[in-house]
Amino acid sequence: MRLVIARCSVDYAGRLSAHLPLATRLLLVKADGSVLVHSDSLSYKPLNWMSPPCVLSTVEPDEEQTEAGVTEVWKVAHAKTADLLVISIHEILHDSSHALGHDPGLQKDGVEAHLQKLLAEQIELLGDGYRLVRREYMTAIGPVDILATDAAGASVAVEIKRRGDIDGVEQLTRYLELMNRDPLLAPVSGVFAAQEIKPQARTLAHDRGIRCVVLDYDEMRGLDDSHSRLF
Amino acid sequence: MRLVIARCSVDYAGRLSAHLPLATRLLLVKADGSVLVHSDSLSYKPLNWMSPPCVLSTVEPDEEQTEAGVTEVWKVAHAKTADLLVISIHEILHDSSHALGHDPGLQKDGVEAHLQKLLAEQIELLGDGYRLVRREYMTAIGPVDILATDAAGASVAVEIKRRGDIDGVEQLTRYLELMNRDPLLAPVSGVFAAQEIKPQARTLAHDRGIRCVVLDYDEMRGLDDSHSRLF
DNA sequence: GACTGGATCTCGTAC
DNA sequence: GTACGAGGTCCAGTC
Numbered sequence: 283m284r285l286v287i288a289r290c291s292v293d294y295a296g297r298l299s300a301h302l303p304l305a306t307r308l309l310l311v312k313a314d315g316s317v318l319v320h321s322d323s324l325s326y327k328p329l330n331w332m333s334p335p336c337v338l339s340t341v342e343p344d345e346e347q348t349e350a351g352v353t354e355v356w357k358v359a360h361a362k363t364a365d366l367l368v369i370s371i372h373e374i375l376h377d378s379s380h381a382l383g384h385d386p387g388l389q390k391d392g393v394e395a396h397l398q399k400l401l402a403e404q405i406e407l408l409g410d411g412y413r414l415v416r417r418e419y420m421t422a423i424g425p426v427d428i429l430a431t432d433a434a435g436a437s438v439a440v441e442i443k444r445r446g447d448i449d450g451v452e453q454l455t456r457y458l459e460l461m462n463r464d465p466l467l468a469p470v471s472g473v474f475a476a477q478e479i480k481p482q483a484r485t486l487a488h489d490r491g492i493r494c495v496v497l498d499y500d501e502m503r504g505l506d507d508s509h510s511r512l513f
Numbered sequence: 514m515r516l517v518i519a520r521c522s523v524d525y526a527g528r529l530s531a532h533l534p535l536a537t538r539l540l541l542v543k544a545d546g547s548v549l550v551h552s553d554s555l556s557y558k559p560l561n562w563m564s565p566p567c568v569l570s571t572v573e574p575d576e577e578q579t580e581a582g583v584t585e586v587w588k589v590a591h592a593k594t595a596d597l598l599v600i601s602i603h604e605i606l607h608d609s610s611h612a613l614g615h616d617p618g619l620q621k622d623g624v625e626a627h628l629q630k631l632l633a634e635q636i637e638l639l640g641d642g643y644r645l646v647r648r649e650y651m652t653a654i655g656p657v658d659i660l661a662t663d664a665a666g667a668s669v670a671v672e673i674k675r676r677g678d679i680d681g682v683e684q685l686t687r688y689l690e691l692m693n694r695d696p697l698l699a700p701v702s703g704v705f706a707a708q709e710i711k712p713q714a715r716t717l718a719h720d721r722g723i724r725c726v727v728l729d730y731d732e733m734r735g736l737d738d739s740h741s742r743l744f
Numbered sequence: 745g746a747c748t749g750g751a752t753c754t755c756g757t758a759c
Numbered sequence: 760g761t762a763c764g765a766g767g768t769c770c771a772g773t774c
Contacts, residue, residue, distance in 0.1 A: 283518075285516055285539070294767075296767055297766095297767040298621060298622075298627065298767060299621075299622040299626075299627050300619055300767085302617075302619055303617045303620070305615075305616050305617055306611075306613045306614055307613065307616065308541070308611075310539075310551070312551075312553050312554055312556055313553040313554055314553075314555070316556030316557070318556060318557065320514075320543075321613065321616035321618075322514045322543050322544040322545075322613035322614070322616065323543055323545040323547075323565075323616070325545070325547030325548075325549060325562060325563075326547070326549065326559065326564055326752095326754075327754065327755090329616070329619050330767095331556060331557050332767095333556050363767095365767075375611065376611060378609075380518045380539075381537075382536075382537040382538065382539070382552065383536065384536075385533075385538065385552035385554070385560070386536055387533075387552075388532075388533055388560050388561065389532045390529060390530075396530050445750095525752075529752060557768095557769070558753095558769065558770085561752090562752085564754095594752095676764095
């Protein structure tokens, strides 16, 4: 990764035309050749950029550009499309390169895993007297998201999805079939819990005697104190 | 703007939970307090970030963290929501700060200006015998995008929009009223040109005797050679 | 490979 | 302020 702080102007021609007047900015050249132009505010999104695969070439400024104060011109061309990013550099204030190595990448515990954790902690949301047996209860065909017991002590298998679709109902149905063959567990009833349940999924679930529960993620997060552990 | 290259792990808790295992990354702290975490590939989007308004505080690692090799912990808290980004730094390999000053921001010559330029160059798209008089033809209430003449030599005012909405038709109507009072120009007919024209706008335009022309941006760009000038 | 839908979407603009 | 639509959308999944 190469970090350059430079006074520069930038032109982009591709799906649109855009221009950045002369100012001091960060030029970020990544190992894959991609280039990002960042200003000192307005986070997240670069002012301008070129996505990989692309090729950076440095060329000498022509006479006109030299007179205008340009010392160096970067041309970043996309390898497949005609997109072109031209960075006209007037002055380089900082230039350093760094070997970062491979990045293992982002792990999104994401919403489904988080919902599972929250619901396990707030299992009483399913009804009075409900108690958690365990998360990720293992069966021969895979783990059930949550195994609980109701007020009468009967087993309840819970399948959690962010968006409740037919697939999720089918999945829960397979678990229920299998678990109901186990005399130690049977009878096992099913709960299909999701932030949003599609009408088709709801119909199918009801048809199979599976209860549907819509989860209010924000409210559950509000009740939860786990993210305060980071403080 | 502060640039830090560091071996670090990152945790985010907010609208979702996410974790970045220990690796070497770029930490970018902007003047507005926002923080971006970038890896050396996969351009454009940071691996993780915190948007302004937010507050960065540096805290000492606790005993457990120190034993794990953490030398410094950054906590970036959003000012309004409960979003929190925690960066556990194991080693700082580079650290520099730079005053960038204000950025004039991106000028999207964008599609409308580009369409205007292209249509001026390809004015015959409006019909055989059409000729360009000038772009940005000035009137008392503002510039008309394009003034042209048709095959008979009569004046034609062209309003160009990316998306043709009712507003654009109203705008062109005002220009036409004004220009038709000028005996040197009158009679002036109107053309409403856009990549996409909404049904309501089309109806209104036809009702006022204004012709609608849908522009094929890609095709016009294909005929154009101006963006090749950048090469 | 094309297609589809989600996103810590972001970013405008109209209302 | 909120609501709606577009984005150089990006991105990951599926067909």
